Amino acid sequence: MTSEFLSGSPEATRDYARQFAAMLQPGDIICLAGELGAGKTEFMRGITEVFNCDDQLSSPTFALFNIYHGSLRGKPVTLHHFDLYRIEKPAELETIGFSDYLAGPHISVVEWGDKFPEYRTMYTRTVTLRHAGNDVRLMQITGSTP
Numbered sequence: 001m002t003s004e005f006l007s008g009s010p011e012a013t014r015d016y017a018r019q020f021a022a023m024l025q026p027g028d029i030i031c032l033a034g035e036l037g038a039g040k041t042e043f044m045r046g047i048t049e050v051f052n053c054d055d056q057l058s059s060p061t062f063a064l065f066n067i068y069h070g071s072l073r074g075k076p077v078t079l080h081h082f083d084l085y086r087i088e089k090p091a092e093l094e095t096i097g098f099s100d101y102l103a104g105p106h107i108s109v110v111e112w113g114d115k116f117p118e119y120r121t122m123y124t125r126t127v128t129l130r131h132a133g134n135d136v137r138l139m140q141i142t143g144s145t146p
Contacts, residue, residue: 007137010042012130016139017046019094021128026077029111029122034129039137040111043127044081047109051077065101078106085112093119 007013024030024047032040053070064086068079080101087093093116102108102122113123125143133137 001142003123003141005139005141007039007139008135010039013039013042013137013139014046014049017043018050020141021047021050022072023109026107027139028124029102029108030110031120031123031126032109032111032129033114033126035131038129039139040129043129043139044109044111046084048079048081051079051107053077059117079118080106080108082108082110083112084110084115087112087115090118 005016007016007053010036030047032043034040048068048070051068051070051072053068066081066084068078068081070079082098082101093099098119099122102110102119110119110123113119114126123143125141128140128142130138130140
């Protein structure tokens, strides 16, 4: 199943991400795909806002991986945020225990997860953001859309 949405601003991208995130459950693993500047970080900001951990958000580009602690409807939520932009080979992911981090009762968001198709089956949903002219972004959601 694929759903498509257009966003005309970073605020609209974050707004859709908040709606998307409100339906996520522990164990969901989201792949965020799209070229540089397509809006992946804005989408991630919207997700962290829902879980009340937006003040913790930092780009994991250099750290590769961040863990955020938040809540949703009064229940604690752990959010794993990966950025695979600088990873070159799948062996690098296995060295850090990537598969192990994805398993468990938390929500994981993997930016640039599409770089490694061998992990595709682990993702419950893929959000692909594309430039669609000027400031417009096309967001495509595949998988079990919340």
